[in-house]
Amino acid sequence: MARLSDADGVVLRPEEFRLLRDLFSARTGIAFGPESRFAIERRLRERLAVLNLANFSEYYHFLRFNPLADAEWDEALDLVTTNETYFFREDFQLRAFRDEVLPLLANQAEQSRTRRLSIWSAGCSTGEEVYSIAILIHQSGLFNRKAPNSEPLWDVRVHGSDISRRCIANARRAVYAGGAFRVTPPEVRRDFFEDRADGFHVIESIRDMCHFGQMNLLHADRARVLGNMDAIFCRNMLIYFDAPARKQVISTFHERLLPGGVLLLGHSESLLNVSTAFELLHLRGDLIYRKPPAQFRDSRNPGKV
Ligand SMILES: C[S@@+](CC[C@H](N)C(=O)[O-])C[C@H]1O[C@@H](n2cnc3c(N)ncnc32)[C@H](O)[C@@H]1O
Structure with a gap:
């Protein structure tokens, strides 16, 4: 086994960078510009040492052809992707979602007589966005009502x-430390988390609403398993994607959204030059995208009008 220092001086040559960049781009949609060469070199170098490989060409071949490539792919991904996230990130958008969008979605679901609300956070990283959404749904009070028989x-x-x-x-573990709460109001942390020795645990009633699965967004067939959505959050991910991947992912979202369903992107992301299939929904506190609502009554329950 090579020592970590054995790989210290190994350089990612331009042709090796192109091979690795194209492999990552084809498999994930993430675009790496020429400026990322040294970051990739720095981040992946430790893998050469762990796998006892002499250079990045060998690493490329390992990722493509080795029987252990799948496990190594997970390691490589975690080293080169950005997983930065925290609770209530871009909170103005989340407040607009709670106060303006959820009432619309509740109304649409009532009209289709389903009383089902499905939300998808695509590219959710370690789950903070998912639990934030569940807390907002709870806070809205719109979906908590019980039938007479409870x-x-x-x-x-x-x-x-x-x-x-x-x-x-x-995300499934649902245990978080201080940094994840950098913009969380103290009363929200008090009400929706249990402070235990190993961190803040999301309370059970919120966890019960949340479901997690590993999924590559370039695989549209996997997304079909989720069914139809009332809202999709895809925030701070498309900025890392190349143009074809953006189009592909947005087309998957369009397919998965119910008519009248909404798409919420990160603050620095838009559908400009990506898709014209959505309309803009002007909220008091934000602008979001919506799949045109025509005939939303029929699509959930084709049999009902
Ligand atoms: C910066 S995080 C954003 C987390 C969260 N949405 C937020 O705004 O705080 C981007 C996430 O996208 C994920 N990602 C990148 N490419 C992906 C792909 N092809 N399919 C699914 N997830 C992907 C990364 O693993 C990462 O966790």
């Missing part, structure tokens, strides 16, 4: 997916 009337599900298995395992 059976919940609403079926509310918040799905979180990410390409990283490590992130999804952490």
Whole structure:
């Protein structure tokens, strides 16, 4: 086994960078510009030492052809992707979602007589976005009503997916430390988390609404398993994608959204030059995208009008 220092001086040559860049781009949609060569070199170098490889060409071949490539792919992904996230990130958008969008979605679901609310956080990293959405749904008070026999009337599900298995395992664990709460109001942390020795645990009633799965967004067939969505959050991920991957992912979202369903992107992301299939929904506190609502009554329950 090579020592870490054995790989210290190994350089990622331009042709090796192109091979690795194209492999990552084809498999994940993430675009790496020439400026990322040295960051990739720095981040992946430790893998050469762990695998006892002499250079990045060998690493490329390992990722493509070695019987252990799948496990190594997960390691490589976690080293080169950005998983930065925290609770209530871009909180103005989340407040607009709670106060302006959820009432619309509740109304649409009532009209289709389903009383089902399905939300998808695509590229959810370690789950903070998913639990934030579930807390907002709870706070809205719109979906908590019980039937006389105490059976919940609403079926509310918040799905979180990410390409990283490590992130999804952490999201399922639902235990968080200080940094994740950098913009969380103290009363929210008090009400929706249990302070235990190993960190802040999301309380059970919020966890029960949330479901996680590992998924590469370039695989549209996997996304079909989730069914139809009322809202999709895809924030701070498309900025890392190349143009074809953006188009492909947005087309998947369009397919998955119910008519009248909404798409919420990160603050620095837009559908300009990506898709014209959505309309803009002007909220008091934000601008979001919506799949045109025509005939939303029919699509959930084709039999009902
Ligand atoms: C910066 S995080 C954003 C987390 C969260 N949405 C937020 O805004 O705080 C981007 C996430 O996208 C995930 N990702 C990158 N490419 C992906 C792909 N092809 N399919 C699914 N997830 C992907 C990464 O693993 C990462 O966790």
